[in-house]
Each structure stands twice: as structure tokens, then as C-alpha cells.
Amino acid sequence: MLASLLTLASLYLVPAAVRAEPCIAFDIDWNLLAFGLDGKDWSAGTQDQWASGKASDITTSGRPPFDGANTTCYLSQFTNAIYVANADGNAPSDIHIYDATAKSWSTQSVTTGNFDPTSFTAILDHDTNVFYAASHGELYHLDMGLLKSANSTALDWVDVEALPYSSGYEPVMALAQNHIHFLDVPNTPAGNANIYVIHFNFFQPDAQSYPASSGSSFPATHGQTASFFQAVGVQEEFAFIPDDGSATYVVNVENNSTQTLAGPTTKDARATYFAGITSLVQLDSSGAVSYLPYNTNDTAANAQATWTPIPALASVAPPGSSGGISSGNSTSSASSGAPKTTGSAAAKPSGSSAASASASSTPNSAAALAAPSTLVGGVVSAMLIAVGAALL
Numbered sequence: 001m002l003a004s005l006l007t008l009a010s011l012y013l014v015p016a017a018v019r020a021e022p023c024i025a026f027d028i029d030w031n032l033l034a035f036g037l038d039g040k041d042w043s044a045g046t047q048d049q050w051a052s053g054k055a056s057d058i059t060t061s062g063r064p065p066f067d068g069a070n071t072t073c074y075l076s077q078f079t080n081a082i083y084v085a086n087a088d089g090n091a092p093s094d095i096h097i098y099d100a101t102a103k104s105w106s107t108q109s110v111t112t113g114n115f116d117p118t119s120f121t122a123i124l125d126h127d128t129n130v131f132y133a134a135s136h137g138e139l140y141h142l143d144m145g146l147l148k149s150a151n152s153t154a155l156d157w158v159d160v161e162a163l164p165y166s167s168g169y170e171p172v173m174a175l176a177q178n179h180i181h182f183l184d185v186p187n188t189p190a191g192n193a194n195i196y197v198i199h200f201n202f203f204q205p206d207a208q209s210y211p212a213s214s215g216s217s218f219p220a221t222h223g224q225t226a227s228f229f230q231a232v233g234v235q236e237e238f239a240f241i242p243d244d245g246s247a248t249y250v251v252n253v254e255n256n257s258t259q260t261l262a263g264p265t266t267k268d269a270r271a272t273y274f275a276g277i278t279s280l281v282q283l284d285s286s287g288a289v290s291y292l293p294y295n296t297n298d299t300a301a302n303a304q305a306t307w308t309p310i311p312a313l314a315s316v317a318p319p320g321s322s323g324g325i326s327s328g329n330s331t332s333s334a335s336s337g338a339p340k341t342t343g344s345a346a347a348k349p350s351g352s353s354a355a356s357a358s359a360s361s362t363p364n365s366a367a368a369l370a371a372p373s374t375l376v377g378g379v380v381s382a383m384l385i386a387v388g389a390a391l392l
């Protein structure tokens with residue numbers, strides 16, 4: 001009797017299936033990176049290298065365990081850093097930083113305040129390097145400065161204001177031209193988005209229309225998004241993939257248009273997406289990675305494009321093995337509070353390694369601060385950074 005009670009209790013304490021959650025991102029040289037895929041990190045190189053060969057193992061010390069829920073990756077283009085949220089199930093508020101130039105990891109502590117780090121949707125604004133996240137009906141921001149490695153000072157999630165949408169709205173957020181596009185807002189028709197203007201902290205009162213030349217623009221439904229980067233400057237287009245995977249919509253916010261392209265081969269509401277300049281990449285919940293080639297200047301080619309697997313990753317991290325979101329028979333120590341027993345390479349950095357990472361970042365900060373204007377070669381982004389800093 002006691003034994004069966006204990007068994008019952010343990011069923012409640014230990015989640016039935018613990019999922020390793022990988023994520024994908026590009027660095028600023030447009031190498032495709034896959035983190036936490038089959039327990040390792042990989043670089044599949046640039047798009048011309050995906051069809052054959054093997055991705056390089058870039059697993060290194062200080063990386064997070066990639067055992068969080070709904071892990072997400074963001075590229076900070078000015079710093080060539082990947083910011084990773086929810087990569088450590090025991091520390092959901094931490095932002096892990098992969099410096100893609102130095103190929104090193106550090107862990108940024110973040111003070112959450114009212115913010116729930118286990119349940120949010122976010123974008124990383126290109127020009128200010130500030131996260132904007134919607135969570136439980138509220139909009140928050142988190143200023144990443146120009147960090148490419150962790151600072152010893154904790155950063156703060158700041159409550160901005162309530163979303164002006166009805167409660168129960170499940171946010172779908174996409175970034176283009178420093179505007180957050182909220183899709184699937186209740187009572188907003190298909191093919192329209194509600195906009196938050198980041199640099200003016202302003203929700204536009206009317207939805208913006210993005211018609212498709214076919215007449216059939218994106219549906220008013222939940223889905224995933226990814227912004228296409230440009231070699232220089234802000235993103236001007238984003239992809240929207242509805243949860244049913246029926247099509248891929250690419251919205252251009254410069255000329256208010258939508259292209260309707262092939263839906264991913266794998267229809268998977270739990271898939272995540274990341275776009276570079278010339279491709280949109282899907283990581284599905286089995287750990288399989290595929291992509292849709294994209295050319296911002298050739299809508300005819302885009303209309304013909306098809307989704308293709310990436311053998312360079314599949315050959316080293318086969319889908320369905322331990323790295324996939326849907327896999328995993330390991331048991332969690334998260335809910336029991338027991339210490340983590342991950343391998344040493346995957347272990348969370350200790351306080352001292354985080355501290356040394358931040359100490360070594362000091363000499364870099366002048367270079368990092370100079371980076372935006374050098375990269376952009378202009379005043380505009382530097383001004384936007386200044387505006388962002390002044391607003392925050």
C-alpha cells in the first residue's frame with residue numbers, strides 16, 4: 001500500500017517524458033547552427049554545404065544542458081551572438097549566450113520580476129538588441145545591451161504595458177522594420193497584422209493589411225514566424241507558418257505584400273523556424289531539419305521553391321534519436337529538485353566560469369559598442385541604438 005502510494009507520488013513528481021529541446025539559428029556569416037541536437041551543438045556551414053558532408057561538432061564547455069521547455073534561439077546581428085532562452089530546465093530565467101566569433105558560451109542572469117520565463121513569445125529587436133516578449137497578456141522588454149558574453153550584473157525583464165488585445169490571445173509575434181507584428185489577434189481579419197512600433201512604444205490603433213497577389217493572404221490562425229535577415233540593416237520580411245503547415249507566407253512590410261509559398265513537408269505545430277537571408281529553416285519535433293530556399297528579389301522562383309532536408313545535419317544527428325523534441329526517455333531531476341547529472345561537457349557553467357566570462361568581456365566592450373556603426377556604415381542604426389537606449 002505504502003509502496004503503491006509512493007509510486008503514485010513519484011508519477012506526479014516526475015514528468016512522464018522529458019524532452020531535450022534543440023534550437024537552430026544562423027550566425028552573421030550565415031552558417032546554420034543547431035544547438036542541443038542529439039546532445040551536441042553543430043555547424044552545418046553555409047547553404048551551399050548543407051546537401052552533403054557532415055556538420056561540424058561545435059560542442060564546447062559552458063553550454064547549457066538543453067533540457068528546458070520550448071527552447072528558443074535569437075541572432076544578435078551586431079554582436080554575432082546567439083541568445084538562447086529556456087535552455088536549462090532548472091534555470092528558465094537564464095539567457096545563455098553563444099559568442100559565434102569566439103565560439104564560447106556564457107550564462108547571463110536575468111531578474112524576472114512579474115515576467116514568467118516559462119511561458120512567453122518573443123522577438124529580439126534588430127537595432128536596439130532588446131527583447132520584446134508577450135506573456136500572460138502583458139508586454140515586457142529585456143535590454144541585452146551589446147552583450148556577446150554574460151555580464152556579471154543581472155539584467156531585468158521590464159513590464160512595458162498590457163497588450164491591447166482580448167484576454168486569451170495566444171501571441172504570434174513577428175519582427176520587421178523595428179515593428180512587432182501581432183498575428184491572429186481576435187477580430188483582426190486574415191491578411192492583416194496589428195503593429196507595435198518599438199521605437200515609439202506605440203500600439204497602432206488599426207491593423208495593417210498585407211494582401212497577396214493571389215488574393216489569398218495569410219489566415220487568422222496560430223502559427224510560427226521567422227524574420228528574414230539582410231546582409232546589412234533591419235529585417236523587412238518575415239515568414240509565417242500556420243500550425244497546420246498548409247503554406248508558408250512571406251510578408252514584406254516595405255510594399256505591404258504577401259507571397260504564398262510551399263508549406264513545409266513536415267506539418268508540425270511544434271516545429272520551430274529560423275530564417276537567414278536566402279533560406280527559411282524548419283526544425284521539426286523529431287529533430288529533422290529542412291529548408292525552403294528564398295530570394296527576396298525573385299517572387300517567381302520563390303513560388304516554385306520546395307522544402308529540402310539537410311543531410312549534413314541528419315548524417316551526424318539522425319532525427320528521432322535523443323535530440324528530437326518528441327524523443328526522450330530520460331527522467332528529469334528538475335521537478336524533484338535533485339542536482340543535475342548531465343555530462344561534464346553539458347554541465348551548466350559554475351558561478352566562477354560565468355564570472356570569468358564576464359571579466360574577459362570587458363576588453364571587448366569598446367569594440368562591441370563600435371560595431372553597429374561600422375557594420376552598418378551609417379548613422380541611422382547608431383541613432384536607433386541611441387534612441388532605444390534613451391527610451392529604455
Ligand SMILES: *[C@@H]1O[C@H](CO)[C@@H](O)[C@H](O)[C@H]1NC(C)=O
Nearest residue numbers: 069070117118119120269270
Ligand atoms: C510549450 O509550448 C507548447 C505549445 O507550443 C505549450 O502548450 C506549452 O505550454 C509550452 N510550455 C511552456 C512551459 O511554456
Ligand SMILES: *[C@@H]1O[C@H](CO)[C@@H](O)[C@H](O)[C@H]1NC(C)=O
Nearest residue numbers: 144145146147151152153155
Ligand atoms: C555590465 O556590468 C557593468 C558593471 O555592473 C555595467 O556598468 C555595464 O553597464 C554592464 N553592461 C551591460 C551591457 O549591461
Ligand SMILES: *[C@@H]1O[C@H](CO)[C@@H](O)[C@H](O)[C@H]1NC(C)=O
Nearest residue numbers: 207208209253254255256257
Ligand atoms: C503600406 O501601408 C501603409 C499604411 O497603410 C502606407 O502608409 C504605406 O504607404 C504603404 N506602403 C506602400 C509601399 O504601399
Ligand SMILES: *[C@@H]1O[C@H](CO)[C@@H](O)[C@H](O)[C@H]1NC(C)=O
Nearest residue numbers: 252254255257296297298299
Ligand atoms: C515587394 O518587394 C519585394 C522585395 O523587393 C519584391 O520581390 C516583391 O516583388 C514586391 N512585391 C510587390 C507586390 O510589389
Ligand SMILES: *[C@@H]1O[C@H](CO)[C@@H](O)[C@H](O)[C@H]1NC(C)=O
Nearest residue numbers: 231277278294295296297298
Ligand atoms: C536584391 O536586390 C537588391 C537591389 O538590386 C540588391 O541590393 C540585393 O543584394 C539583392 N538581394 C539578394 C538577396 O539578392
Ligand SMILES: *[C@@H]1O[C@H](CO)[C@@H](O)[C@H](O)[C@H]1NC(C)=O
Nearest residue numbers: 320321322323327328329330
Ligand atoms: C529509450 O528507451 C528504449 C527502451 O528502453 C531504448 O532502447 C532507447 O535506447 C532509449 N532511447 C534513448 C534516446 O535513451
